[in-house]
Each structure stands twice: as structure tokens, then as C-alpha cells.
Amino acid sequence: MEIIEKATIKDATQIHRMVNKFADQGKMLARPLSEIYENIRDFYVIREQGRVIACAALHVIWEDLAEIKSVAVTGDYQKKGWGEKLVRVCLEEAAHLNIPKVFCLTYTPEFFSKCGFKIIDRENLPQKIWGECFKCPKFPDCDETALIYSFKN
Numbered sequence: 547m548e549i550i551e552k553a554t555i556k557d558a559t560q561i562h563r564m565v566n567k568f569a570d571q572g573k574m575l576a577r578p579l580s581e582i583y584e585n586i587r588d589f590y591v592i593r594e595q596g597r598v599i600a601c602a603a604l605h606v607i608w609e610d611l612a613e614i615k616s617v618a619v620t621g622d623y624q625k626k627g628w629g630e631k632l633v634r635v636c637l638e639e640a641a642h643l644n645i646p647k648v649f650c651l652t653y654t655p656e657f658f659s660k661c662g663f664k665i666i667d668r669e670n671l672p673q674k675i676w677g678e679c680f681k682c683p684k685f686p687d688c689d690e691t692a693l694i695y696s697f698k699n
């Protein structure tokens with residue numbers, strides 16, 4: 547049975563392969579392996595017989611904002627609720643950290659809407675997040691949709 551666990555350093559190459567395979571299909575942004583190693587503590591994975599079949603990451607931006615990144619579920623395991631469960635685990639961690647808002651930038655806004663996120667204007671996100679965007683091959687022509695999840699007090 548698949549369970550959601552924190553990633554270990556041994557998962558990094560498999561996460562990298564999975565994310566970049568979807569990136570090649572234009573479904574998400576590519577991530578260099580170095581970025582996955584540096585941020586491995588952000589990642590959750592689901593493993594099936596030792597193989598990573600899904601991942602998601604929660605990255606803290608500031609005292610009131612975090613980002614969900616690199617949500618991916620391999621083909622055979624899609625549409626079984628695992629993507630939403632991974633997002634829930636990331637949101638639970640944000641709540642545990644007392645971070646009131648979590649955003650994402652995605653080509654799949656419908657999925658995040660199902661997870662309770664609301665579409666926002668990218669321009670409303672703080673300047674701070676664009677620091678990372680410098681590294682993106684698409685910068686400054688971002689074509690992702692921004693969504694935000696706000697915890698109710």
C-alpha cells in the first residue's frame with residue numbers, strides 16, 4: 547500500500563526524472579538536480595516497491611507565505627486521489643508551521659482548484675517570489691496560473 551513519506555536523498559534522482567519527464571511534455575517546469583538536492587527536505591514522496599511514483603514539495607518563502615511545488619504523480623497512479631493527498635500533507639505542514647497562505651504556479655489550475663485553491667493575479671504575489679523565477683527558462687514571460695490557499699483563522 548502506498549503511503550506519503552518525507553523524501554530522502556536517495557529519492558532525488560527519481561524525483562528529478564519524474565518532474566523533468568512531465569516538464570518535457572510541457573506540463574510543469576523543469577528542475578535541475580541540484581535544486582532537488584538543496585531542497586530535499588521540502589519534498590514528500592509516495593513509493594511503490596522502492597520506486598518513487600509521486601512527489602510534492604512545500605517551500606517556505608516568508609513568515610506568511612509558502613509555495614507548493616513539483617506536484618507529480620506518474621501515469622498509472624493518476625486520478626486515484628494521490629495528488630490531492632500530497633497537496634493536503636503540504637498544507638498540513640504549512641498549518642503546523644503557522645504559515646497562513648500557500649500559493650502555487652501551475653499549468654493545471656483545475657487540479658489545485660479541486661484542492662481548495664483560488665486563482666489570483668500573479669502580480670499580487672510578493673516581489674520576493676520572483677527571485678526564484680530568474681532561474682526559469684521562461685522568465686520574464688511566465689505563462690503559469692497563480693493560485694492561493696488561505697487558512698481560515
Ligand SMILES: CC(C)(COP(=O)(O)OP(=O)(O)OC[C@H]1O[C@@H](n2cnc3c(N)ncnc32)[C@H](O)[C@@H]1OP(=O)(O)O)[C@@H](O)C(=O)NCCC(=O)NCCS
Pocket residue numbers: 568573574575615616617618619620623624625626627628629630631651652653654656657660
Ligand atoms: C496534476 C496531477 C498532480 C494530479 O494528480 P492526481 O493524483 O492524478 O489527481 P487526483 O486524483 O488527486 O485528483 C484530484 C482532483 O483533481 C482533478 N484533476 C486531476 N488532474 C487534473 C487535470 N490534469 N486537470 C483537471 N482536473 C484534474 C481530479 O479529477 C480530481 O477531481 P475530483 O475529485 O472531482 O474527481 C497529476 O495528474 C500529474 O502529475 N500530472 C502531470 C504533472 C502536473 O501537471 N503537475 C501539476 C502541478 S505543477
